[in-house]
Amino acid sequence: QVQLVESGGGLVQAGDSLRLSCAASERTVSTYAMGWFRQLPGKEREIVAFISWRGASTYYADSVKGRFIISRNNAKNMVFLQMNSLKREDTAVYYCAADPDYIVAITQKRAHYWGKGTLVTVSS
Secondary structure, three states, X not given: OOOEEEEOOEEEEOOOOEEEEEEEOOHHHHHOEEEEEEEOOXXXXXXXXXXXXOOOOEXXXXXXXXXXXXXXEHHHOEEEEEEOOOOHXXXXXXXXXXXXXXXXXXXXXXXXXXXXXXXXXXXX
């Protein structure tokens, strides 16, 4: 069973930066598309960013374009989310996700494997 473990969440002020990391328990995930979803208080889970398994393709939600950067290190089975210019509305639980199919993940907004989430709180 693949496990995804997030780290790097915390409390920051608006305008600050934060970097989330996600480690996968199995090397097979290095051939999967990986990315991040988030769930804001009282709202449904939404896709934030995704990256294809070779890193050649990336997807960003409109709300984070130009501020967030997704990257991955397949040698370490890890994916990262660099979050810059954070806003209060970025406050959410961020979930790492992985799916064998990048196009399915970004079009259907779903993933096969999920982490347990890490909380990001942005204060004004």
